Amino acid sequence: MANTEHLEVLKQGVDEWNRWRRSHFKMISDLFGANLRMANLIGADLHMASLSGANLREASLSGANLIGADLRVADLNGADLIRAKLRRANLCGAKLRGANLTGADLHEADLHVADLTGADLRRVSPSGARLSEASLRKADLTKADLRRADFGGSDFRKADLTEADLSGADFGGADLTDANFSGVTVERTVFDDNNLSSVKGLDAVIHHGPSTIGFDLPLERQNF
Numbered sequence: 001m002a003n004t005e006h007l008e009v010l011k012q013g014v015d016e017w018n019r020w021r022r023s024h025f026k027m028i029s030d031l032f033g034a035n036l037r038m039a040n041l042i043g044a045d046l047h048m049a050s051l052s053g054a055n056l057r058e059a060s061l062s063g064a065n066l067i068g069a070d071l072r073v074a075d076l077n078g079a080d081l082i083r084a085k086l087r088r089a090n091l092c093g094a095k096l097r098g099a100n101l102t103g104a105d106l107h108e109a110d111l112h113v114a115d116l117t118g119a120d121l122r123r124v125s126p127s128g129a130r131l132s133e134a135s136l137r138k139a140d141l142t143k144a145d146l147r148r149a150d151f152g153g154s155d156f157r158k159a160d161l162t163e164a165d166l167s168g169a170d171f172g173g174a175d176l177t178d179a180n181f182s183g184v185t186v187e188r189t190v191f192d193d194n195n196l197s198s199v200k201g202l203d204a205v206i207h208h209g210p211s212t213i214g215f216d217l218p219l220e221r222q223n224f
Contacts, residue, residue, distance in 0.1 A: 002054075003030035010036075014044045021045045047085075162201070181205060 029049035058078040073093040106126035127147040148168040163183040172192035182201030
């Protein structure tokens with residue numbers, strides 16, 4: 001259960017919450033399992049906060065500081081996370097269906113088995129993040145910075161990766177059925193046990209470095 005004092009301060013609004021956080025900067029905000037559905041948390045300082053299991057469905061978290069926050073199995077379906085700071089946040093098993101993460105910083109975040117179906121991830125930066133076995137079906141990853149991210153076993157069916165940077169990313173075992181790769185950048189990108197036969201835009205892939213691209217389908221293993 002969430003700490004009653006912490007929850008009461010948060011209910012007074014973001015300005016009051018941020019003032020309280022500044023005077024309690026060493027304290028970990030305990031909002032475990034809190035019901036914050038549709039809450040206005042725009043610009044809230046929630047860094048390192050305990051939000052595991054919290055209901056943040058359709059909450060407004062644009063520009064919020066969630067660096068290092070614990071959001072395991074939290075419900076963020078339909079939430080507004082535009083330009084949110086989620087660096088090193090733990091989002092394992094989190095529900096983010098239809099969430100708007102445009103421009104969000106997910107650097108080194110953990111999204112193992114997270115549900116990002118239909119999420120807006122345009123220009124998102126999850127470089128070095130763990131997204132293994134995550135659902136990214138029909139997600140929009142246009143111009144996303146996906147460098148060094150782990151997508152092993154993830155579901156990318158009908159996802160749009162137009163002009164995304166896939167350098168150093170691992171797509172081993174990922175389902176790429178009908179994904180759009182138009183203009184993606186690849187360099188040492190790992191495809192292991194992937195079937196690229198229905199991937200769109202392979203003729204427009206941009207590659208750097210000494211390695212060559214070969215799309216002999218089905219592709220058993222290829223490092224770009």
